[in-house]
Amino acid sequence: MIKKFKMATKFVLVTGGAGFVGSHCVVELISAGYTVVVVDNLVNASMESIRRVEKITSQKITTYSVDLLDKQALSDVFTKHKFCCVIHFAGLKAVGESCQLPLLYYKTNIGGTINLLEVMKENGLRELIFSSSATVYGTPEYLPLDENHPVGGCTNPYGKTKYFIEHILMDLCKAEPEWNVIILRYFNPVGAHKSGTIGEDPQGPPNNLMPYISQVAIGKREKLSVFGCDYDTVDGTEMLICHIVGCKLCILKVSTSTIERVYNLGTGKGYSVLEMVKAFEKASGKPVPYQLVDRRAGDVASCYSKADLAEKELGWKATRGLQEMCMCYMHAKILGDGSLQIQTDSAVERKIDDS
């Protein structure tokens, strides 16, 4: 059934909008003419990324430092704006940490989402785009993963929170068909805005590969630990997806979207950890020292996507290759490492063209 999102206003609420994927989404939303309001508890992000988004877009972004577990504070945000849609990125996302602190992950991700859904309902808003993860597929039975691949069998609490939330959303849509929900399953999102102004700059040690590699490349960290070299992949290290963050077309197409649809967002091609290291070394011109260590709990060997459905129905496609992405990323990281020097888009694009 094709249902139109009721886009009565152009105000979009982005939860977790100061985070990695969220901040890139905010830029794309503003480019598409939306007015964005951000809520973020700033636990794994900082206001600095919002300031950078403001620089890129030359717009002031209304941002509330609100934890989704604080339902009253979230309700207050809804009294101040009339939203047409919520894009929900907020949540804890570190696989390893989730194995150590499962209660925190279940409470934050599931509890926060339920509060959000309740507040939306109380305010008559039922249009939601949820940022899920490829981890819901568990260990792949075949590759590339399409949206019909069985889900469940997740190997870590983080992935289970995404899987459980997907169930909650689907049950909600079944009980109340007036909800419009899109679930986007991200495949190892990596990337940085081409201006280099925003990238992935977590508080504390990075849990994802690319910010870690880049911190090694600029000397902030000594070396990269490659977890496991005995996987059944091209060189024994894990297969990852080089996926350029890109919400632009999803948002633009949202007005003709379908109810409760699930889309993979990925490039359709997998790279091993060592292939990523090599690409990064080439893009940055700097060596990335690494050591092979034991496998990490909760990781799967290979996971890459078939994203044909997102291309067909949303017009979404990963538009940047590995090399280009590494360049953007490297650039953002160098800027992020204290200097905070903002270059013009053309300067960065020139660098990319040269690579």
Add this chain to the structure above:
Amino acid sequence: MIKKFKMATKFVLVTGGAGFVGSHCVVELISAGYTVVVVDNLVNASMESIRRVEKITSQKITTYSVDLLDKQALSDVFTKHKFCCVIHFAGLKAVGESCQLPLLYYKTNIGGTINLLEVMKENGLRELIFSSSATVYGTPEYLPLDENHPVGGCTNPYGKTKYFIEHILMDLCKAEPEWNVIILRYFNPVGAHKSGTIGEDPQGPPNNLMPYISQVAIGKREKLSVFGCDYDTVDGTEMLICHIVGCKLCILKVSTSTIERVYNLGTGKGYSVLEMVKAFEKASGKPVPYQLVDRRAGDVASCYSKADLAEKELGWKATRGLQEMCMCYMHAKILGDGSLQIQTDSAVERKIDDS
């Protein structure tokens, strides 16, 4: 690994202790020499069942009208008592309602359990018995169901809350091995205390079969609706389990229990809905009018258990047959229907012997 529960005190907290299974458990705990404290939000139970348990046991039961979603109120209970163990029954349990109100079910059952676990941890208590459900098995791949049967594929939000909570508990035990958790999977628990003083007496229309049949038998409801007559069973109606509530031996054996073990609690034999109706008619001597209507969302055709593991490791065994259970049940219901006349155990036992 065999681990002993640290039974430093004899105080046991029973969440949902005013409910159907909970109140029977309280009786058994008191018989076994424990001091019981009940928390119950009284949404689907009443203080009347606590008063009846007090009559049966001749003991005052400390009861707090506390919702597990109110974490502060729950914390306050823990400051007043030093518990050796929590037996966690609290939660919403109506399959049909869960399909209509999924958010309420996810919030209440999962949110309540996470609050409980956090408060336990904050108070240094990590011994838990969780009341799960056979619904976690979804549509059976084989019968009888043993504990190794695949879980997941639940057909309704209620069952999913139990399934998700099992995952949360298992992840918690993995992260913090000092937790001792037992998961009991109940198979359509039905029954009543042999005194007839307590039974299943829900607020509003009963969602389970036995209280509904008994309300039809005493004329409180006109007729029973049998949901679906085209199931692949002996007479086309759903297969159910006649399982006499019995926590006694589980509790007694808890001191030699194992960590994070899962046990089926059931009789090992299935009865169809119409077989249950016939047995009830025989026990009560009254007709139970019924009509065949369409299948109900979320029901599965057959589901009965292999409970050998519970017998072997916990010494638990269903001890009463269908006929005897119907008699106890009928008796409790008649008493529950306004007259509230309490008979002595011997009077009821005589009736049972006559049946």
